Each structure stands twice: as structure tokens, then as C-alpha cells.
Amino acid sequence: MATSSRLLVASRTFADSRVHDSSATSPRGSVGRVRVVGSLATAEKNVLAGRPSWSCGGGSGFLGGGVKALRIPVGGKVEFAAAKGRRAGGCCEASLDALIFDCDGVILESEDLHRRAYNLTFEHFNVKCGSKLVDWDTEFYDVLQNTIGGGKPKMRWYFARNGWPTSSLFETAPESEADQSTLIDSLQDWKTEKYKDLIRSGAEPRPGVLELMDEARSMGIKLAVCSAATKSSVVFCLTNLLGKERFEQLDCFLAGDDVKNKKPDPSIYKVAAEKLGANPGRCLVVEDSVIGLQAALGAGMTCVISYTSSTSKQDFAGASASYPNLGGVSLTELIKVVDSAPAVL
Incomplete structure (x- = not known):
């Protein structure tokens, strides 16, 4: 539907750094005729009024790279001209198709909660x-969780090296693959419920996560969560931490149950790109560990790190940026990271 509006397109690629104004009535997202109306500095001060701008890098479109574009409906509030990665006003193409979050360690500093839930499980079943x-x-768990992705693989790895255990489930150590799988499945199911109990006790999302999700949503950038954890556990975690509405608005949600191979295998991120209809090279992943970083890079995506106390000393070579948390990190900053990141081969 056509709407009466004025589209400001501020481009630093012009020699005079001027702001160009399309004041013609036009459909949402079209530019129309352009004329100079003022300086870029004035526009950013008076028009943007401190609000984050939509930006895209590269040289696409007739205005070239480094473009900032905001649509200002007549008599209405400022709204972004871009919509879900499509061209903004025909002038440029969004440099970010999708923002993808890991869950444990990124959305929730959860590793100690997982560790406690495992130990409660081992105690309950006398493992x-x-x-x-x-x-x-x-x-030990800091090393384990940064070595093996997913709960069942963690236990299988541990028991393979320390001997399969006795328990109230199996009086003698299970020897067949079927019995070993039954033990692992039973322990994981009970552990998941204990983990949920710990989440209910008052867990909160890490700084900056909700703000970035809301900013991405307002700019039409697709959102996804990809976690190696059990699906029921992640659904419960996200519903409680993000709220039901944010969780249901995710464009893609994948858990460890959805792929055969866990991180650092890149499968989960490759599947996410397919489901999102996104170019992997235009996806940004937020991870907290080397395992997740390897998975993201293996899928051809750019990755930034939001590390925790248990992962802070890891070597994040290959990450495009690293933060102690996402508090104060704007989406504009992350888009710049994607713009400046070398192609992931």
C-alpha cells in the first residue's frame, strides 16, 4: 500500500556528505526522486535524534556502500525502511540476513546450572x-563442556573413558550399545527436569540479549536460536527467559535433537540457513565457546563471541569480535562487524 512519507538517505559515499530527500508519495521501500536537503551531521542530530540507524555496507545499489536510511511517515513516527533483508528504498541491500544465537552461555549463563543438574542426577540414580x-x-566441567557439545555426548564420552557405571537403573555396568543408550537416555531425561527446576528458581537472560533481539526484529532481520541441548530443555529455557511472545516470533529454532551431529559439527547452522532462506555469508552467529565458533565458521557464517567466566580463556581465533557480554552492544555495531569480516571459506 502506498503511504505518504519522506525517505531520508544519508550516504557518506557522496563527496559533499549531503542528505538526500525523497518527498514524493511512494510505496513503502521506494526512493522516488532525490534532492539535497541538508548536511549529514544535521540529519543525524535532528532526524535520528539518537536512535540507532539502519545501515548496510558494500557497494550495492546506486548510492554505493555505507548507507543509512530511515523512513519518516508524514505525521508519524520514525520507522526503518528495510524489511526482512530486502532492498531498502532500492538504494542498497541489507548486509545481514539473520542474527543467530546459541542458548547456553549466550542467552543464559547456564553451564553451572547444567553441572548441578547432572550431579543431582548422578546422586539420585547412584551412578x-x-x-x-x-x-x-x-x-572439570569447564573443560568438559568446552570439549564435547550436547548432554548425551558428554556422558557417553565420560563413561567411555572412566568405565560404564553401575546405578539403580543397571546393577551391573551396561555392556551392549542398547543398554548403554537406555542408561544415557534415562539419565538425560531426569537431568533435563532438574535443570528446568533450577531455571524456575529465578534464572535471567544475560545482558543485552533481549535488546538485540528486539532491535533486529524492528529492522526486519531474521532471528534464530540454535542450541546443542535437548529440545524440551531449550524450549522451557527460552519461554521463561525470552517470554512466550519473543520465543514464538523466532524465525527458526533448532535444538540438538534436530540434527544428527552436534557442535562443533556445523550441521545445525547449515540447517538453520536453509530454514531461514538466508545466505550463510550474511548470517551472524553469537556463541560463547570454541565449539560453537567452529560450528559457525564451518557453516560459512560470521561469528562473534559473548564469553562467560568458564570460556573467557579460550582461543577465539577466527571470531570477528569478542565481548564479556552483549550489554551495550548495538545491532549497528554488529552489522559493521559483518561488513568488515573476511569471507568465511
């Missing part, structure tokens, strides 16, 4: 390797 009750301390 013993030899004569010793299995108990994962903080130092």
Missing part, C-alpha cells in the same frame, strides 16, 4: 564409576 559416585566439579 558410580568403580566405587566412586560420579560428581563433576566446576574445574
Whole structure:
């Protein structure tokens, strides 16, 4: 539907750094005739009024790269001209198709909650390797969770190296693949419920996450969450931390159950790109660990790190940026990261 509006397109690629104004009545997203109306500095001060601008890099469109574009409906509020990665006003193409979050460690600093839930599970089922009750301390779990992705693979890896355990589920250590899988599945199911109990006790999202999601949504950029954890666990976590409305508005949600191979295998991010209809090279992943970083890069995506206390000392070579958390990080800043990132091969 056509709307009466004025589209400001501020481009630093012009020698005079002027702001160009299309004041013709036109459909949402079209430019129309353009004329100079003022300086870029004035426009940013008076028109943007401190609000984040939509930006895209590269040289696409007749205005070239470095473009900022805002639509100002007559008598209405400022709204972004871009919609879900399509061309904004015909002048340029969005440099970011999708923003993709890991869950554990990124949305929620959850690793210690997982560790506690595992230990409660081992205690409940009297899981013993030899004569010793299995108990994962903080130092060991920091190494484990940064080595093996997914809950079931963690236990399988541990038992393969320390001997399959006895338990109230199996009086003798399971020897067949079927019995070992039954043990792992039963422990994981109970652990998931204990983890949910810990979430209910008052867990909160990490700084900046909700703000970035809302900013991306307002700019028409697709949103996804890709977690190696069990689906029921992640759904519960996201519903509680993001709220039902934000969770249901995700354009894609994948959990460890949805792919055969867990991170660092890139499968989950490759599947996400397909479901989103997004170019992997125009997707930005937020991860907290080397495992997640490897998965994102393996899928051909740009990755930034929001590290936690347990991952802060990892070598994040290949990440385009690294933050202690996302508090104060704007989407404009992240788009610039994507614009400046080298192609991921």
C-alpha cells in the first residue's frame, strides 16, 4: 500500500556528505526522486535524534556502500525502511540476513546450572564409576563442556573413558550399545527436569540479549536460536527467559535433537540457513565457546563471541569480535562487524 512519507538517505559515499530527500508519495521501500536537503551531521542530530540507524555496507545499489536510511511517515513516527533483508528504498541491500544465537552461555549463563543438574542426577540414580559416585566439579566441567557439545555426548564420552557405571537403573555396568543408550537416555531425561527446576528458581537472560533481539526484529532481520541441548530443555529455557511472545516470533529454532551431529559439527547452522532462506555469508552467529565458533565458521557464517567466566580463556581465533557480554552492544555495531569480516571459506 502506498503511504505518504519522506525517505531520508544519508550516504557518506557522496563527496559533499549531503542528505538526500525523497518527498514524493511512494510505496513503502521506494526512493522516488532525490534532492539535497541538508548536511549529514544535521540529519543525524535532528532526524535520528539518537536512535540507532539502519545501515548496510558494500557497494550495492546506486548510492554505493555505507548507507543509512530511515523512513519518516508524514505525521508519524520514525520507522526503518528495510524489511526482512530486502532492498531498502532500492538504494542498497541489507548486509545481514539473520542474527543467530546459541542458548547456553549466550542467552543464559547456564553451564553451572547444567553441572548441578547432572550431579543431582548422578546422586539420585547412584551412578558410580568403580566405587566412586560420579560428581563433576566446576574445574572439570569447564573443560568438559568446552570439549564435547550436547548432554548425551558428554556422558557417553565420560563413561567411555572412566568405565560404564553401575546405578539403580543397571546393577551391573551396561555392556551392549542398547543398554548403554537406555542408561544415557534415562539419565538425560531426569537431568533435563532438574535443570528446568533450577531455571524456575529465578534464572535471567544475560545482558543485552533481549535488546538485540528486539532491535533486529524492528529492522526486519531474521532471528534464530540454535542450541546443542535437548529440545524440551531449550524450549522451557527460552519461554521463561525470552517470554512466550519473543520465543514464538523466532524465525527458526533448532535444538540438538534436530540434527544428527552436534557442535562443533556445523550441521545445525547449515540447517538453520536453509530454514531461514538466508545466505550463510550474511548470517551472524553469537556463541560463547570454541565449539560453537567452529560450528559457525564451518557453516560459512560470521561469528562473534559473548564469553562467560568458564570460556573467557579460550582461543577465539577466527571470531570477528569478542565481548564479556552483549550489554551495550548495538545491532549497528554488529552489522559493521559483518561488513568488515573476511569471507568465511
